[in-house]
Each structure stands twice: as C-alpha cells, then as structure tokens.
Amino acid sequence: MIVTGVGVVGAGGAGLENVKVLLQSATPPQPKPISAREALPVLQVPAEVFKHPLLSPVRRADRFSKMSLLAALEAWQGRTADPARVGIILASACGPHATVFKFVNDLLEFGESQSSPTVFSQSVHAAAASMIATAIKSHGPVLNVADLRFPFETALELADAWLKEGRCDVVLVGATEECSEVYVHAVSRLWGDRFIPGEGAFFFCCEREGKGPGVRVQHMPLARATCTLENNLSLGNVAGCVQNQSWVNYSGSLRIGGAFLLAVAELLRRGERFEGVCGGASEGPVQIVSRCGDAQRVIVVE
Amino acid sequence: MRERVILTGLGVLSAAGDDVASSLATFQGGTRPVTQAGKLAGLEAQFPLFAVTRDLPAVDRTYHLAVQAARQALSDAHLEQVPKGFRLGVCVGTTVACQLNDIPFYRMYRETGQPPLEPVHRFIAGSLAERLAEALQAQGPVMTVVNACSSGTDAAGVAVSWLRADLCDAVIVGGADELSKIPSSGFYSLSVKSPALCKPFDRDRQGLNLGEGAGIAIFEKEASARQRGVHSVIEVSGFGAAADGHHLTAPHPEGLGIEQAIRFALADAGITPELIDFVNAHGTATRENDRIEGNALARVFGSSVRVVSTKGYTGHTLGAAGGIELVFTALALREGWISPNIGFENQDPEIPFSPLQKITPVSKNYALSTSLAFGGNNAAVILCRRKGDA
Numbered sequence: 220m221i222v223t224g225v226g227v228v229g230a231g232g233a234g235l236e237n238v239k240v241l242l243q244s245a246t247p248p249q250p251k252p253i254s255a256r257e258a259l260p261v262l263q264v265p266a267e268v269f270k271h272p273l274l275s276p277v278r279r280a281d282r283f284s285k286m287s288l289l290a291a292l293e294a295w296q297g298r299t300a301d302p303a304r305v306g307i308i309l310a311s312a313c314g315p316h317a318t319v320f321k322f323v324n325d326l327l328e329f330g331e332s333q334s335s336p337t338v339f340s341q342s343v344h345a346a347a348a349s350m351i352a353t354a355i356k357s358h359g360p361v362l363n364v365a366d367l368r369f370p371f372e373t374a375l376e377l378a379d380a381w382l383k384e385g386r387c388d389v390v391l392v393g394a395t396e397e398c399s400e401v402y403v404h405a406v407s408r409l410w411g412d413r414f415i416p417g418e419g420a421f422f423f424c425c426e427r428e429g430k431g432p433g434v435r436v437q438h439m440p441l442a443r444a445t446c447t448l449e450n451n452l453s454l455g456n457v458a459g460c461v462q463n464q465s466w467v468n469y470s471g472s473l474r475i476g477g478a479f480l481l482a483v484a485e486l487l488r489r490g491e492r493f494e495g496v497c498g499g500a501s502e503g504p505v506q507i508v509s510r511c512g513d514a515q516r517v518i519v520v521e
Numbered sequence: 522m523r524e525r526v527i528l529t530g531l532g533v534l535s536a537a538g539d540d541v542a543s544s545l546a547t548f549q550g551g552t553r554p555v556t557q558a559g560k561l562a563g564l565e566a567q568f569p570l571f572a573v574t575r576d577l578p579a580v581d582r583t584y585h586l587a588v589q590a591a592r593q594a595l596s597d598a599h600l601e602q603v604p605k606g607f608r609l610g611v612c613v614g615t616t617v618a619c620q621l622n623d624i625p626f627y628r629m630y631r632e633t634g635q636p637p638l639e640p641v642h643r644f645i646a647g648s649l650a651e652r653l654a655e656a657l658q659a660q661g662p663v664m665t666v667v668n669a670c671s672s673g674t675d676a677a678g679v680a681v682s683w684l685r686a687d688l689c690d691a692v693i694v695g696g697a698d699e700l701s702k703i704p705s706s707g708f709y710s711l712s713v714k715s716p717a718l719c720k721p722f723d724r725d726r727q728g729l730n731l732g733e734g735a736g737i738a739i740f741e742k743e744a745s746a747r748q749r750g751v752h753s754v755i756e757v758s759g760f761g762a763a764a765d766g767h768h769l770t771a772p773h774p775e776g777l778g779i780e781q782a783i784r785f786a787l788a789d790a791g792i793t794p795e796l797i798d799f800v801n802a803h804g805t806a807t808r809e810n811d812r813i814e815g816n817a818l819a820r821v822f823g824s825s826v827r828v829v830s831t832k833g834y835t836g837h838t839l840g841a842a843g844g845i846e847l848v849f850t851a852l853a854l855r856e857g858w859i860s861p862n863i864g865f866e867n868q869d870p871e872i873p874f875s876p877l878q879k880i881t882p883v884s885k886n887y888a889l890s891t892s893l894a895f896g897g898n899n900a901a902v903i904l905c906r907r908k909g910d911a
Contacts, residue, residue: 256634303763303781314667319620323627323703331706339707340769340895344619344667349896352764358781360762361898362675365619365667366648373664377679380686401621401630405641 220379222434222520224424225485226293226393228286229470230262230417233271234293238469239486242493247468250415254400259407261398262417262471277350280341283315287347287395288354290420295355295391298424305357306387308378309348310370310394312474314363317399318342347395359387370394371478372509372516375423376436382427393422394475417471421478423485434481435519477509477518484520524685525743528755528904530600532593532695533848534586535734535841536571537834540593545852547834548860549880553718554834568714570700571732571836581643582733583618584652586841587697590735591653594693598739599751603658607745610661610689611654612679613737614672614696616840618649619665622703653693661689670803671762671892672696673736673843674900678760680740690745695844697735704839705731711770713807719837720864721804721830722811722876729805732836736845755851758792758887758905761785765897772809776817778899779803779891783821786889786901794822797903798885799859799877801850803893804830805837806864810893815872818891824873827881833863843892847902850890854906857883 227234230248231241241248250260264286273292274285287309319342326334340346344363352361360381364374371394378390398418406416425434470479483493484505504521531541536554538544547554554571577585595601603609621644629636646652650665662683666676673696680692708714708729715728740757763785765778772778787794800822803814811830818826831849838845853859862876886906893899 302766303785307764313621314619316621319622319703320627322707323622323624324631326624326703326706327628327631331709334706334710336707336710336712336770339710342620342703342707343616343669343895345669345894345896345898346769349764349766349769349898352766352897353768356766358764358766358778360675360678361668361764361896362679362762363667363896365665366651366663367645368647368651368663373662376662376688377664377682380682380688384682384685386682401627404630404634405638408638409641 220382220425220434221428222423222485223426224294224296225482226290226422227482228264228268228290229419229479230264231469232265233268233289235482238482239491241469253398253403257400257403257407259403259412260415261403262415263398264418280350281315281318283318283395283397284341284347284350286397286420287393288350290393290422291351291391292354294422294424300389302356302358304388305359306381306390307348307351307357307361308364308374308390308392310364310374310475311396312365312367312370313396313402314344314365315342315346316402317397320399320401351391367474368511368514369509369516371475372436372518375518378425379435382425390425391422392425393420394478395420396473396475414472415467417473419470419473419479421482423481433521436516477507480507481518488520526681526684526740526757527743527746527753528738528757528851529741529746529751529753530594530598530739531848531851532590532597532737533845534573534575534590535835535838535845536573536732539575541852545856551861551863553863568716569718569730571730572700573733582699583615583697584649586699586733586735587613587649587653588656590695590697590737591657591693594737594739595657599749600739608661608689609659610663610683610692611650611659612664612666612676612692612694613650613653614666614668614676614840614843615649615698616667616669616672616704617698617701619667624702649697657693659693668898669895670839671843671894671898671900672840673847674890674892674902675762675843677843677847677902678762678900681757681760684740684742691739691741693737694740695735695737695847696841698733698839698841700731700733715806718864719806719833720866721806721832721862722815722869722872723865724867724869726806726808726811728807730836732838734835734838734841734845736841736848738847738851754855754907756905756907757902759786759790759903761789762900765899767897770895772813772893773897774813776813778897779814779893780817780820782899782901783889783891786903790903792887796885796887797822797889798883799827799829799888801846801888801890802828802830803891804832806832812871814891814893815874819873826874828874828876829859829862830876831860843900846890850888851904854883854888854904859883
C-alpha cells in the first residue's frame with residue numbers, strides 16, 4: 220500500500236510541517252511537569268493546538284479525541300472518496316484513559332446518580348474514531364485497537380489487508396496516546412526519570428499500491444536498508460518504555476512510537492534531511508524497527 | 522480464488538451456561554438464568570445482572586473468562602497442542618479489560634497520592650489478546666479490538682481479513698467482558714438500564730440488563746483444517762462493517778449503518794437476503810436499538826424475517842456480546858434449531874415483526890449475527906451450514 224497523506228499532532232505542535240521544522244532545528248521541545256502534583260517532565264501537545272479552528276465543532280470533546288481528529292483531518296486533506304469504502308483504524312495502548320479517570324473521579328465525587336453521560340461516552344475507546352468518521356462523512360468500517368506491544372504496526376498491517384481484500388479504497392490508519400496525571404504517576408513510580416512520557420496522534424491515509432513508494436509491515440527486519448529508525452519498547456519492569464534517544468527527545472516515549480517514526484520516514488522519503496538528529500539518511504528504503512521483549516515489527520518504507 | 526474460512530472450534534461461558542452443552546440445555550429449557558449478583562463487582566442489586574456462575578477469580582476476571590472459553594474452543598478444534606510452525610493468531614474484543622480503570626487504585630491515588638501499583642502491573646502485563654496469545658502459545662498476529670459493544674463481531678471481521686491475507690492459519694476469535702461498576706454506572710447515566718428483566722423487541726421493553734461472559738471461536742483456513750484432518754460443518758461466509766458517522770452514543774435514527782453492514786456482509790458472502798434463515802440480532806432491549814435494528818432488518822429481509830435476541834439469556838455482555846452470539850449462531854446452525862427470544866410478550870407496533878417465541882427448526886443454510894455499538898459502529902457476520910462435511 221502507499222501513504223498518500225500524513226497528519227501529526229505532537230509535542231512540536233500540529234502538522235507534519237512542524238515535525239520537519241522541529242527536526243531541522245535539532246532543538247527538542249522542552250519537557251515540563253504535567254501538574255504541580257507530578258514532577259516528572261513530560262512532552263505534552265501544546266495547549267494552543269487544542270484551539271485549532273478545525274476543532275471548534277467538537278469543542279466539548281476530550282484531548283484524546285481532539286488530537287486524533289486533528290491528525291486525521293490533516294492526513295485526509297479533504298479528499299473525496301466513496302464514503303462506504305473509506306475505512307478508519309485507530310490504535311492505542313492506553314486509549315482515552317484521562318477521560319476514564321475523570322469519569323471515575325466524578326463517580327467517587329458525586330455518586331452514580333450524578334455521573335455524566337457525556338464523560339462516559341467519551342471515555343469509550345471508540346469515541347475518537349467515531350468523531351473522525353462523522354467529520355469526514357465516511358460510512359465504511361471503523362476499528363479501534365488497544366494493545367501494549369505493537370498496536371500501530373498491527374493496525375497498519377490490517378489496513379494493508381483491507382485494501383488488498385478490496386474492503387476499502389482508502390484507509391485512514393493512525394495511533395494516539397495521551398498523558399495524564401495518573402499515567403505520569405505510574406511511570407515515575409515504575410521507572411523513575413529514565414524516560415520522558417510523550418503524547419500525540421499520527422495518522423496516515425493509505426491506498427492501494429500504484430505508482431509511488433510503498434509501505435509494508437514485516438515481522439522480521441530487512442537485511443538491508445539505508446536508514447533504520449529504532450523504536451525500542453520493553454514492557455513490565457525490565458527496561459521501561461525506551462525509544463532511541465535521538466527520537467524520544469522530540470516525541471516523548473510512546474508505545475505508538477512507530478507511528479511518529481513513520482511520519483519522519485515520510486519526510487525522509489520526500490527528501491528532507493535531519494543531520495542533527497539521525498545523521499545523513501541517503502536514498503533507499505527506510506525501516507522502522509519496533510521491539511518489545513524478543514518480538515519485533517518492521518515497517519518498511521520504500 | 523478467495524481463501525475459504527471455516528469454524529473449527531467453539532467455546533462459551535455466560536449466564537446461560539459454562540460451556541456449549543449447558544448453554545444449549547438452557548435454551549431448550551426456556552428459562553432465564555438471571556442472577557441478582559448484588560455484591561459482584563461492587564454493583565447495586567437494584568438492576569438484574571447476568572453473571573457467570575462458574576467459580577472464577579474476581580480480579581482479572583475478563584482474562585479468566587476469555588481463557589476458559591478459548592481452551593474450550595481449542596479443544597473442540599483439536600488444537601490443545603499447537604503444532605510447531607502453526608500460525609495461530611488471536612483477535613478478541615473487550616471493553617472493560619482495555620482500560621486501567623481500577624476504582625480502588627484511583628481512590629487511593631486521590632486520597633494518598635501513593636496507590637499500590639499492582640493494578641498497573643496487571644495492566645502493563647499485556648492486553649487481553651496479548652495475554653491470551655502468551656497463555657495459549659499462539660505465535661500469529663495479535664489484536665485487541667475495542668469497538669465497544671460490536672467488538673466481538675468486529676474481531677471476527679479482522680480474523681477473516683487476516684486469514685484471507687495469509688497472515689496466519691487459524692485465529693482465536695471472539696470477545697470477553699466482566700461485570701464492572703464503570704460501564705454499569707455509564708449505562709445508568711445514559712438511562713438505558715432496565716430495572717426489570719430485559720425484553721428484547723417487546724413493546725414494553727425498558728432497557729438492557731448487563732451480563733458477563735466470553736464467546737470464542739476458532740476460525741481456520743479450510744486448507745489448514747483439511748491438512749490437520751479436522752472437519753467442520755460451519756463456514757464463515759461473509760463479514761461487513763459500517764459506520765453511522767452520526768452520533769457518539771445513539772444509532773442512526775434510520776439504522777443506515779447497520780443496514781449497510783448487513784448488505785456488505787451479504788455481498789461478501791455472495792448471497793441474496795432470501796438465503797438467510799435467521800438473524801441473531803443485537804437486540805439489547807433498549808427502546809432505540811430494537812426499533813432501529815428491527816426496522817433495518819425488515820428493510821433488508823422483509824417483515825417475515827426470523828429474528829432472535831439471545832440477550833434474554835445472557836444480558837448485554839458488551840465486548841463479549843459479538844463473540845457469544847457468534848457462538849450461539851453457529852450452534853443453532855450446527856444443532857438445527859433456533860432458541861426462542863425469551864422475554865418477548867407483545868409486538869411493538871413500531872417493529873414490523875415478532876421475534877421467534879419457541880424453539881424453531883433451521884430450514885436454510887445461512888444465518889446472520891449483528892452488533893451495534895457506541896460510536897455508531899455496526900458489524901454483521903454470516904455463517905453457513907455446509908452439507909456433506911460433517
């Protein structure tokens with residue numbers, strides 16, 4: 220399959236162009252504590268991103284949905300397609316957990332009889348993708364994925380299968396992760412300050428192979444590639460969730476780090492170079508290696 | 522030619538029974554297995570609950586439900602020992618098990634700032650599908666689908682796509698969910714819980730009852746099953762999914778999404794609506810769902826459509842519902858009879874049919890199972906009873 224559109228919301232702001240500018244500057248954004256209660260610095264999406272005009276129809280939505288929608292709309296680029304043949308896949312590790320805890324908080328604070336149906340609705344994993352479907356007026360399949368090891372890579376692989384199977388003409392596939400106080404608390408208790416929690420949303424408009432570079436997912440790495448972007452993840456208490464240091468400074472550590480790196484790979488494929496970050500990548504395929512324990516997935520961009 | 526997908530194993534736990542045999546006995550007996558499990562999961566007893574009666578741990582209950590059902594299904598498929606090199610995938614749906622939503626943990630965080638981390642360790646040990654894959658030594662692709670109440674049916678669609686794309690030889694597919702205070706409170710806030718026993722498609726229905734359980738099937742490439750010497754009478758013929766693109770919680774008022782999903786599934790199976798014998802409907806017994814789904818079914822199949830909702834036996838098991846109802850649909854085709862739609866008494870003038878009210882013989886070879894969900898997700902799967910391959 221080929222990628223025909225990319226959308227990014229991250230610590231550098233909204234838009235793929237912002238990623239390019241950020242990486243070219245070779246000056247990472249400054250991590251900051253999420254609140255007075257949790258001291259661990261994190262790389263959050265800047266507050267001004269949530270005031271984007273495209274988000275005004277969903278101003279009551281939560282952060283998770285807003286990040287997802289903004290990235291998806293950038294990747295979608297207002298294209299026209301048969302609405303019934305547009306698929307959406309949204310992958311995440313922890314989903315809209317800040318909203319889940321908000322619902323739990325309200326439950327403890329006010330009791331069941333006063334709990335908010337709006338907050339409950341937004342705490343469901345399916346909410347963000349539903350908003351995307353409504354925004355782009357699509358009526359094809361929508362799938363939400365929540366796994367801890369390779370959520371994005373598996374989603375990308377399924378998008379390829381949907382396109383090959385003929386289920387869809389276009390698949391908008393992406394991954395979103397958010398930070399919350401509870402999340403940061405758990406991270407700092409488990410791993411101290413060994414990594415910087417990040418958040419963001421990364422979407423890709425994928426279509427069937429044609430003229431142009433392809434993207435595919437492999438369960439083993441290519442023997443040869445001119446550029447390898449590493450997204451090393453480990454679960455449990457072993458090594459925390461650690462990405463290659465040069466990237467983590469720009470995205471924060473993300474279990475969906477492969478999605479951020481696919482956006483970077485798309486910039487490299489377009490000829491952009493980030494000498495200060497990953498050295499001089501030359502022509503040829505880029506492989507994004509995500510590891511977790513002894514398993515790995517490789518996204519090959521060529 | 523497209524890869525044929527057959528169903529080689531079934532496993533189920535719900536309030537209707539701890540396995541296939543006891544579930545069938547419940548259907549034949551025509552009684553409701555409702556439990557007022559007031560203490561379970563910290564839930565108030567003012568609403569009927571459908572709990573699994575087998576003694577299972579309260580902690581990590583969804584995982585235990587899923588493992589039990591998966592082991593039943595693997596045994597049925599003669600896959601207790603996964604052969605070397607066999608590419609077994611796992612795709613399961615859930616709602617409760619995909620969230621770090623432990624209430625005591627959060628209460629302690631609020632009150633002391635130092636909650637015990639045991640719930641976090643449990644969460645990061647892996648998603649439901651990842652933990653199942655590890656426990657059952659499945660080496661193929663792994664995915665946890667979190668499409669709210671259509672998760673189990675959507676998982677079936679993923680499994681079909683994986684098999685057609687040759688990403689694996691067989692898939693452990695279905696859904697699992699436990700009773701939990703969070704969705705219970707959420708549905709209370711949405712005013713869709715019934716204080717009485719649920720009455721799917723009935724004129725006087727008052728809402729849903731929550732339940733728990735797991736329904737797991739083994740989807741397998743026909744060529745793989747043949748190579749293993751395993752036969753099956755059930756084929757997975759078609760799948761369809763469609764988004765309403767309308768509202769976060771309410772289905773499209775005319776049911777366009779579920780109608781589209783059904784038509785996609787029929788096209789995928791390459792059949793016309795007349796060939797469908799019966800529909801195992803989502804049928805939650807909420808005012809809106811049953812009216813909208815019922816009218817969509819009547820538009821596709823006509824008002825003589827044969828419909829059953831099995832939620833009168835299980836309650837609404839959320840992420841497990843699609844898996845459990847997939848298993849029940851397969852069982853009806855395999856056994857040759859359809860269970861009655863328990864709880865129904867009076868036809869709703871807004872729904873063009875009455876569901877089946879007694880045990881009814883299967884007369885055609887195809888059956889449909891449908892799911893509708895939060896977010897406007899709709900999914901439909903078609904199973905076929907094959908002749909001469911028993």
